[in-house]
Amino acid sequence: MQRVNIIGAGLAGLSAAITLAENKIQSNLISLQPSERAQSVLAEGGINGALNTMGEEDAPKYHKEDTMRAGAYLADEEAVRGLTDEAPQIIRDLERLGVAFNTQKEEILLRNFGGQKKKRTAYARSSTGKIIMTALIDEARKYEAQGLISRYPHHAFESLVLSDETTERACRGALIRDTYTTRMHFFEGSVILAIGGMNGVFPELTTGTTANSGDALAQIFAQGVRLGNLEMIQYHPTTICISGKRCLVTEAARGEGGRLFVMRAGKPWYFMEEKYPEFKNLMPRDVVSREIYFVRKDPSCGEQVYLDMTGLSGEVWRKRLPDLRAELIHYLSIDPQTTPVPVEPGIHYFMGGIDVDRKHQTNIAGLYAAGECCDQYHGANRLGGNSMLGAIYGGRVAARTVAERVEQAADVYDGNEKKIKYEKIPETDRDFREASQQVIYEIRDILAAAMGIVRNAQGLRKAEERLAQLLQRDGLNERERNRIYLAQAMVASAISRRESRGAHYREDYPERDETFSGIMQAEIKQGEDIPIQITCRKAQRAEETV
Amino acid sequence: MKAEIKILRRKSAFSDNYWQGIPFETTDENATVAYALNQMNRTKGLTDTEGREVELPIRWECSCLQKKCGACAMVINGRPRLACDTELREFRKKRKGNSGDQMGEIRLEPLHKFPVVADLIVDRSILFENLRIMQTWVNGSGKVAEKRSDQAYEASRCLQCGCCLEICPNFYPGGEFFGAAAFVPAARLLSTLSVEEQREVREQYEAHVYAGCGKSLACRDVCPAGIDVDHLLSSSNGIAVWRQHG
Numbered sequence: 001m002q003r004v005n006i007i008g009a010g011l012a013g014l015s016a017a018i019t020l021a022e023n024k025i026q027s028n029l030i031s032l033q034p035s036e037r038a039q040s041v042l043a044e045g046g047i048n049g050a051l052n053t054m055g056e057e058d059a060p061k062y063h064k065e066d067t068m069r070a071g072a073y074l075a076d077e078e079a080v081r082g083l084t085d086e087a088p089q090i091i092r093d094l095e096r097l098g099v100a101f102n103t104q105k106e107e108i109l110l111r112n113f114g115g116q117k118k119k120r121t122a123y124a125r126s127s128t129g130k131i132i133m134t135a136l137i138d139e140a141r142k143y144e145a146q147g148l149i150s151r152y153p154h155h156a157f158e159s160l161v162l163s164d165e166t167t168e169r170a171c172r173g174a175l176i177r178d179t180y181t182t183r184m185h186f187f188e189g190s191v192i193l194a195i196g197g198m199n200g201v202f203p204e205l206t207t208g209t210t211a212n213s214g215d216a217l218a219q220i221f222a223q224g225v226r227l228g229n230l231e232m233i234q235y236h237p238t239t240i241c242i243s244g245k246r247c248l249v250t251e252a253a254r255g256e257g258g259r260l261f262v263m264r265a266g267k268p269w270y271f272m273e274e275k276y277p278e279f280k281n282l283m284p285r286d287v288v289s290r291e292i293y294f295v296r297k298d299p300s301c302g303e304q305v306y307l308d309m310t311g312l313s314g315e316v317w318r319k320r321l322p323d324l325r326a327e328l329i330h331y332l333s334i335d336p337q338t339t340p341v342p343v344e345p346g347i348h349y350f351m352g353g354i355d356v357d358r359k360h361q362t363n364i365a366g367l368y369a370a371g372e373c374c375d376q377y378h379g380a381n382r383l384g385g386n387s388m389l390g391a392i393y394g395g396r397v398a399a400r401t402v403a404e405r406v407e408q409a410a411d412v413y414d415g416n417e418k419k420i421k422y423e424k425i426p427e428t429d430r431d432f433r434e435a436s437q438q439v440i441y442e443i444r445d446i447l448a449a450a451m452g453i454v455r456n457a458q459g460l461r462k463a464e465e466r467l468a469q470l471l472q473r474d475g476l477n478e479r480e481r482n483r484i485y486l487a488q489a490m491v492a493s494a495i496s497r498r499e500s501r502g503a504h505y506r507e508d509y510p511e512r513d514e515t516f517s518g519i520m521q522a523e524i525k526q527g528e529d530i531p532i533q534i535t536c537r538k539a540q541r542a543e544e545t546v
Numbered sequence: 547m548k549a550e551i552k553i554l555r556r557k558s559a560f561s562d563n564y565w566q567g568i569p570f571e572t573t574d575e576n577a578t579v580a581y582a583l584n585q586m587n588r589t590k591g592l593t594d595t596e597g598r599e600v601e602l603p604i605r606w607e608c609s610c611l612q613k614k615c616g617a618c619a620m621v622i623n624g625r626p627r628l629a630c631d632t633e634l635r636e637f638r639k640k641r642k643g644n645s646g647d648q649m650g651e652i653r654l655e656p657l658h659k660f661p662v663v664a665d666l667i668v669d670r671s672i673l674f675e676n677l678r679i680m681q682t683w684v685n686g687s688g689k690v691a692e693k694r695s696d697q698a699y700e701a702s703r704c705l706q707c708g709c710c711l712e713i714c715p716n717f718y719p720g721g722e723f724f725g726a727a728a729f730v731p732a733a734r735l736l737s738t739l740s741v742e743e744q745r746e747v748r749e750q751y752e753a754h755v756y757a758g759c760g761k762s763l764a765c766r767d768v769c770p771a772g773i774d775v776d777h778l779l780s781s782s783n784g785i786a787v788w789r790q791h792g
Contacts, residue, residue, distance in 0.1 A: 034674065036706045037609040037617045098688030098738040100698040106691070124699060130614065134702040134734065135688075141674075142683035153671070154663075180663045210584075211609040211617070243574065243581040243630070245611045327612075331576075437588045 003028050003150070004402050005174055005187045007157045007216070008194035010038030011129075011388055012371025014136045015395025016192050021143035023403040026150070028187055030176055032211055034153040035137045039196055039209040039372075040391065043129025044324070045252035046111060046121035047094075047392075048385035049087030053107050058118040060084040067386060070115040070284040071351075071379020072502040072512070074229070074519060074539050079358045083377050083386075083393050090392055091122050097135040100124050102320060111320070112255040113384045115284035121385040126250055126323045129388060154179045157195065157216045158432060160223050161186065162364065169224065171366035177432070186426045190366040190405075192398050193220070194391075197350035197372040201486065202444050206347040207239055207248040215435065217353065217373065218482035221489065221524060226363040228519040228537070229352030229375040231494035231504045234382055235453050237288035238307050239346030242331050246346035249307060250324055251384040253336075254281040256316050258309040260288070261340070262295045263302035270308075271295050286381040286503045289345040293453045306340035345453060349387060351378040351503065352493070355521055360398035363523075368401060370394035375519060379539075380502020435479040442470060443487045451494060456508045460495045467491065489522035489532050496520055496534045547572055549634055549649035550595060551582055553604060554656065555665050563662075567595040567651075572634070579654065580611055580618055580630035605665035613770055616707030620666050621655040626712035628770045629654075657712050659719055673706050676724040680750045682731045686743045694737040701734035701778055703771050710765035710775070716758050723758025726765040726775050733778040736785045744785075751786040755779075 004020055006013045009031035020027045031038070052058040063084040068077060095101060095108065101122050102109045110119040124131035143149045158175040173188040193216070199206045200214030221227055237260070238249040254260070260281055261268040272291060273280045281288070295301045317325050317337055328336050354362055354369035356376050362369055371391040378386060450463035471484045497520055499513035500506050518538040524531050548571045556563040570582050583606055586592055592600040609617040611630045618629040623637070637649040660668035690698045710726035711717045717725040732755065735747045759779070766775040784790040 033607065033609055033615075033617055034670075034706070037607075037615040039610070041614055042610055042612070095689055096687050097684050098690055098698060098734060100690045100695050100702060103690075103692050103695065124702075127614075127703065131699060131702045134704070134731070135684075138677075138683045138731070138734075141678055142685075145678055145681070145683075151674075154669075180667075180669065209609045209615070210611055242612060243576045243578045243633075244584055247612050438590075441588075 002189035004192060005030060005189050006192045006194060007031070007174065008038075008196060008371070008373070009035040009151070009153070010194060010196060010371065011040040011133065011136065011391035012373075012395040013192070013194035014133075014140050015392045016194060016370055016399040017149045018136065018139055018143065019396045019399035020403065021140075021146070021148035023399070023406070024148070025399075025403055025406050026148050028150050028152055029140070030152040030155045030157065030174075030187065032154065032156050032179065034151070035133060035140070037209075037211065038133065039199070039212065040388065041130045041133050042207070042209070042248070043132075043388050044126045044248060044250035045113060045255065046123035046128045046385050047091060047132070047388045048113065048116070048120050048383065049091040049122060049389065050084065050118075050120055051088050051091060051108055051110060051122065054110050054119040056118045058120055060087065062118060063087060063116075063120060066116045067377070067383055068379070070381050070383045072381060073517060074232075074379030074502065075377055076358060076539065079376055082358070082397070083390060086393055086396075087389055090389065094132055094135060097139055099132050099135045111252060112282060114251050114254070114282045114288070115279070115383050116385075121252075121255065123252065123320070125319070126252055126321045132388060152176070157219075158184060159219050160191065160225075160364075160367065162223060169364050171364050183427055190402060191368070192395075192402070193354060193367070193369040193373055194371045194395060195373045197353070198486075200440075201483070201490075202347050202448060203440060204245055205444065205448060207236060207246045208348075210245065213435075214483065214486070215479055218479070218486040220354070221486050221522075222482040224364065224524060224526075225367065226355045226521055226523045227353060227375070227489060228355035228521045229493075230490040230522055231451070231497055231520060232351035232378075232380050232502060233347060233451060234285055234349035234351060234503050235289040235345040236348030237285055237292055237345050238343040239348070240328075240332060240341070240343060247327070247331060248348065249328070249341065249343055250321075251285070252321060253307060253309055253324060256320060257312050258307050259311070260292070260305060260343075261308055262305050264300055268306075268308070269295075269301065284381055285348075285384065286505075289453050290505055292345055304342050305344065307336075307343045308340040309336040310338060310340065312337070349382055351375065351380065351382055355519065358397075359401040360394055361401060368398040370398040380504060433477040433479065435477065435483055439470070439476070439480045440483065443467070443483055446470075447487055447490060450491060454505050454507050455494060456506060457495065460491055463491045464488070464495065485524060485532065489534070492532055492534050493520040493522055496536070547575070547577065547634055547649060548647055549582070549637065550651050551579075551586070552651060552653045553665065554654065555604070556656075556662055558664050559662060566600065568592065568600055569595055575635060577634050578630050579622060579632045579634065579652065580608055582634060583629060584608070605663075605667050607667055614705070616705030616770070619657060619707035619709050619770070621657060621712065623653050626657060626709035626768050628707065628709075631770055657708055659711050659717065660708065668708075670706070670708050672719055673708060673711075673727050676728045676754070677731055680724065680728050680732050680754060681746045682728075682735055684735065684739065684743075686740065688735070688738045690738045697737040697778065697781060698734050700774055701730050701737060703773055704730040705771050707770060709768045709770055713764040713768050715762050715764070716760045721758070722754060724754040726769070726779075729755040729759075729782060730773055730775065730778055733782045736782045748786040751782065756783060756787050
C-alpha cells in the first residue's frame, strides 16, 4: 500500500502519524529537522480542555463559547465543537503517555488563561510544549519500531506533485529533498501538511522557529492550494527581544497574577485592570496587544509597558513558572520576582494558512493540512492554550479522514513490510534556488510596516504597490516570486476586510461589520488579469449546519 | 564588538576540512554565536581574514534560537555548547589597555563524535537509533504518580543535542554505552511505568547505561538544559538495577 506522507514533525505531524499508526496505516514523517527541534517544544503555558477538576462547573460547551467569542465568530462552530468536546480526552491521553502535568492529589491542576472565565489550562510548569512533545515523540518511536512510522528528518519539502486532470486536481505526492545529500526524491501518496505558521515570512520578528522558512506555504499557494484568513496575525502582548528573534513571556505569567502597567504622571497605571474590570490582564491577546499599542501612543504615558510579577508567591515561581524566571534572568538580567519586566507585543501565531474543511481536507483531493499551517478553529484571534490542542486534534482529524479512505479500500498494514528501502524512492533531478536573504527581508519589511497591530488602507495600499514593483524586478527566482505572491495575498486579504475584528484592527474601519463575518479565502488563478483572488466565505454557525 | 570567528569548514562529508577566520563586528552587546552565523550568512561578498571571499552559506543547524531545541550544538573553543546560548562578550579580552571592544578568537567546530555532513552540521541519527534500542516508550499506562512528577518532568527536558556525548569518556559511536542522551529519556519511563511494564527498559538500561557508565559525570557540566543528570542517573540505577521502587 502507499504510505501517507506527513510533512512536518511537530505536534500536528506527530499526532497525525500516531493516529494513522493506531489505525494500522503506515506513514512517512518528513521534516527538515527531528521532532525535538520543532516549534512545538517552545509552547509554554499549557493546553486547554474542560476537565472540570477545579470545582468551577466547567464543560466543553463553555470552552467552545470562549473559543468562538475570542475568535470573533469567524471560526467554523461545528469544527470548534469537535475540538472542545475532544479536548478533555486529549489531555487524559497525554496523561496516560506520561506527560508530567502539574497535579494535586493525583488530579490535573488547571490554570487561568486569557479570554476564558474558568480555569481550563493544563500545564507542566512553564514548559508544557516540550514535555508533551517528549511523550509524543516516544509514542511515535514505538510505532516506528513496529514499522508503522518511518521518520525522514533532514528532508525538505520542495513541491507537491499534482495530477494533470483539469476537472478535479488531485495530489499524487511530494518532491522532497534530502538536505544532507541534496538529492531530490518523489514520495508518492496522499499528503498531510503540518508545516507550521508563517514565521519565515517575518524573520527575526516572531517568537517562532527560524527553521520554518515559509517557502513550503508559498510554494503550495503558487501551485493552486487555497489559503484563508491570512490577515489574522496574532501579536502576543508580552514578548522580549533577544539576540536574533523575539522571545515569549508566557500568558501563564498573567494567569498566575502578573499585571501590566505603564508609567503615568510618575506612577504605575495598571491600565488593563482599569479598562476591563472583569477579565483585567487576561483579556484575549488581540485586545491586550491593542491596548498596549494605544497606551504607548498616549502622550501622558511612558513608552514602555511593564509586566509586574513581583506579587507572585515563591510557591508559584518554584512550582509553576520556574523556567520563565530562569529565562528572564538569563536574557534580561532581571529577576521578575523582584523587578517588573519591560515587554512589548510581538508576532506569535498565524490564525490563517491553508484553507481546510471540517475534515481537514484542502481544495485539492488527497491533500490535507493540520496544525498552525491551516486556518481552522481560531477565527480572528486564538485563545492561549488552544494552539497545542488545535495541533493535536487537527492532526487526529486529518488522519481519521485519511483512514476512512483507506478502510474503504481495505488497504491497511499487514505488518510484513517493515521499512521501505530509501533507495527505492525514485530520485528526480529538479533543481532549486533558495530565495535570497535580500528579497526575504525586503518582503518582511513591507509586510511588517503594513500588517501591524493597527492597520489602515493607506499603509496597505502602499504595501500592495511595493510588492507589485518588487515582482517586476529582473532575475527573481521561483521561490522569491512565490514569496511575493504569498505576501500579496496577505495584504489583499487585509485590504478586503474593511472592518475591525479580532487581530485585524483597521483604524479607518474601527467597527465590526457583519458583511465580513467569514474567512477571506485567497487563491491563485493562473492566466487571469488579477491572479490572486480574494473571496469571503461566510462563517458557518452551528444552527446553519444541523 | 569585534571578533575573529574561526570556523572548521568542510564542503561535504567527502571533502577535506580547513580553518577559515572571518572578522565579525556588531553593536549588539547580547549577540550570540548563532546571531553571528546568521549575520555572516546574510552578508553579500563576505571576506575572510585573508581577504578571500567566503563561500556562503556557512552550513549549520538552527531552529529555536532560545536554547530549547538543541539544533545548534557545536564545539566552541573546545567545549560542546549551543551557539544560541553562547554570547560573544564571554570572549572579551581581559588585557590592560584593551578598549573592551575586541573579543578573543572564537573557534567553531562540528561535534566530533558524529559524522560531519558539511561545515558545522553533523548527522546525529545515532541518538534516535539508540533510543529505539532502549525502547523508551509507554506500553499500558504511563500516568505519572505525583511523587515521581519532578523526576518525570526533569527527564522529559532532554534536548537530544548530543553535547553530553561529546564530552563523555565512555561514549563512542557504535559502542554499547549510550550515554546521558539515552539514560535521561529512559529515566522518564523508569519513573512512570509499573514494575511489570518497565521490564524491557530496565534490561536495556542495565546493558546500555549501567554497565558502561564510568560516572565521570562530565555530562552534568555541559548539559545546555541544565538537567540534573546526576540525580536521574542514581535514581534510575536504583530502580533499574537495585529494584528500589519506593
